[in-house]
Amino acid sequence: MTGGELPATRRVLLDALADGPVEGPAIATELDVSRAAVWKHIEALREAGFDVESGEGGYAVTGAPPYNGPGVAFGLDAPYAVEFHDRLDSTNDRARELATSGDGDVVVLAEEQTASRGRLDREWRSPAGGVWLSLAVRPDVPPAHAPAFTLAAAVAVTRACREAGVDARIKWPNDVLVPGPEARGGRKLCGILTEMSGEADRVSWLVVGIGLNANVDPDALPADAAATSLSTELGSDVDRRVLVQRVLEEFEALTTDPAAVMPAWREHAVTLGRHVRVETPGGVIEGEAVDVAFPGTLVVETEDGEVRVTAGDCEHLRPAGS
Ligand code: BT5
Numbered sequence: 001m002t003g004g005e006l007p008a009t010r011r012v013l014l015d016a017l018a019d020g021p022v023e024g025p026a027i028a029t030e031l032d033v034s035r036a037a038v039w040k041h042i043e044a045l046r047e048a049g050f051d052v053e054s055g056e057g058g059y060a061v062t063g064a065p066p067y068n069g070p071g072v073a074f075g076l077d078a079p080y081a082v083e084f085h086d087r088l089d090s091t092n093d094r095a096r097e098l099a100t101s102g103d104g105d106v107v108v109l110a111e112e113q114t115a116s117r118g119r120l121d122r123e124w125r126s127p128a129g130g131v132w133l134s135l136a137v138r139p140d141v142p143p144a145h146a147p148a149f150t151l152a153a154a155v156a157v158t159r160a161c162r163e164a165g166v167d168a169r170i171k172w173p174n175d176v177l178v179p180g181p182e183a184r185g186g187r188k189l190c191g192i193l194t195e196m197s198g199e200a201d202r203v204s205w206l207v208v209g210i211g212l213n214a215n216v217d218p219d220a221l222p223a224d225a226a227a228t229s230l231s232t233e234l235g236s237d238v239d240r241r242v243l244v245q246r247v248l249e250e251f252e253a254l255t256t257d258p259a260a261v262m263p264a265w266r267e268h269a270v271t272l273g274r275h276v277r278v279e280t281p282g283g284v285i286e287g288e289a290v291d292v293a294f295p296g297t298l299v300v301e302t303e304d305g306e307v308r309v310t311a312g313d314c315e316h317l318r319p320a321g322s
Contacts, residue, residue, distance in 0.1 A: 007076060009031055010044075010045075010074055011075045011077075013042075013045070014050075014061065016030060018061050020057070020059055020060030020061060021055060021056075021058040021059060021060040022058045022059055024058060024059065026058070027058075027059070047070060048066060048070035048071050048073070048074040049070060049071050050066060050071070065239055065242070066241065067241050069082045069083060069084035069109070070082075072084070072107075072109065072241055075245070076249070077245070078245075078251070080248055081105065081106045081107070082109065083098075083106060083108045084110070084111075085108070085109070085110045085111070086110070087112045087114060089113065089114050089116075090115050090116045091108045091109065091110050091113060091116070091132050091134035091209060092117065092209040094108045094110075095107075095134035095135065095207040096136075096195065098136050099138070099207055103136060104137055105137060106135075107134070107135045108134045108135075108136070109131075109244065110126070111132075112128045113126035113132050114126075116132065116211065117193060118211075119191075124191065124211050125220065126211060127216055127221075129217070129220075130214050130216050131210065131211075131212040131214045131240055131244055131247075132212075133212075133244060134207050134208065134209040134210070136207050137149075137208070137255070138205050138206075142202060143199075143201075143202070145203070145295045146198075146295070147173070147194070147296030148258060148261055149208055149255060150173060150192050150296060151173070151261055151262070151265045151292075151296045152251055152254040152255050153192050153194070154170045154173075154174060154190075154192060154265065154268075155254055156247045156248075156250035156251040157190050157247055159246070159264075159268075160243055160246035161176065161190075161230060164230055164234070164238050165234055166230050166233045166234060167179065167233075168190075169268055169270040170265060170268045170269045170270065171185050171270055171314065172271040172289065173298070173311070173312075173314070174191060174193070174194075175191055176190035176212075177190075177228075178228055178233055179270050182226040184226050184315065184316070185316035186226070187226050187227060188213075188225060188227045189212060189213055189229065190210065190212040192208065192209065194208050195209070210247065212243070212247075213230065213232075214230050214237075214238055214240050214243060215229065215230070215240065216229040217229075217231075218232050262293075262294055265292060266291075269292065270316070271289045271292075271314060272290065272291065272292070273288070273289065273290075274288070274289050274318070275287070276289045276300065276317060277314070277317055278312040278314045278315070280309055280310075280311060281311065285302060285312070286302060286317075287301050287302035290306075296310070297310050
């Protein structure tokens with residue numbers, strides 16, 4: 001089901017019913033489908049967990065949209081199967097399990113995680129209310145291209161958060177934040193952990209883990225991490241179902257058009273033009289971040305010339321030139 005007629009029809013139906021009530025025949029006309037097809041779509045909505053009331057004026061969707069597997073799959077315009085858990089140790093671990101047994105194009109979601117990880121086995125806090133997801137894919141690319149998937153995920157999350165009304169930006173390599181005076185360059189909304197297995201010339205699977213503080217109380221986040229959430233920034237909860245759909249759709253669009261990833265990343269980055277200090281496995285690099293190069297290398301202009309950094313923890317020191 002890639003970009004076919006079904007997701008679009010289901011979205012139009014949902015939009016109409018959210019403003020409802022609407023009579024069955026009027027829906028049939030608007031969607032240009034039979035009345036029997038309308039009834040099937042309504043049943044599918046109910047099965048996905050939406051509250052659909054049928055009264056005098058017709059059908060209407062009432063209540064909060066369901067954040068569960070069928071809810072996320074309903075109207076999703078990307079070719080991923082959805083697996084939802086109320087609680088998991090780590091969605092990355094579950095996605096790795098699926099990938100190892102041969103599955104691909106599957107997204108694992110959990111309401112809550114009890115042993116989630118950041119990079120270098122750092123702890124990641126995952127209280128209920130967030131978006132904790134891991135996507136297992138099997139792209140036909142060499143392992144060296146894997147960082148481009150992390151960058152694509154950062155762009156996808158940034159776009160989805162901006163659509164929700166939050167000024168999200170990307171900090172190299174794997175953070176989405178709301179820019180601010182904090183030492184880390186802003187308040188962290190999202191972190192991404194990409195893991196992979198492959199042979200010398202080809203990726204076998206990639207698991208892209210996304211932790212996005214959606215409707216999370218700041219008290220539930222680590223106090224020393226300058227963390228924030230979408231609900232904190234907006235003052236109200238976001239619709240996580242739509243948020244996840246938009247992240248997945250943008251991710252799929254970007255990874256099927258790899259040339260689009262770098263320009264989109266540059267457009268939303270806060271790291272470029274900054275004076276940065278990057279801790280890499282090979283030592284500390286300090287200078288001005290001048291560009292990002294495929295598949296995700298940070299280009300830093302140092303006193304000793306240009307240095308290309310493929311991995312590390314990046315601190316924004318001050319705007320270059322100030
Ligand atoms: C990351 O690591 O930012 C990657 C986080 C990936 C989490 C996702 S959730 C779904 C999937 N399943 C998993 O088990 N993991 C992935 P890193 O750059 O190393 O940042 C980790 C640091 O962020 C920690 O040391 C804390 O300081 C801080 N932190 C922990 N939880 C946070 C949260 N919820 N929001 C913001 N910052 C947090």
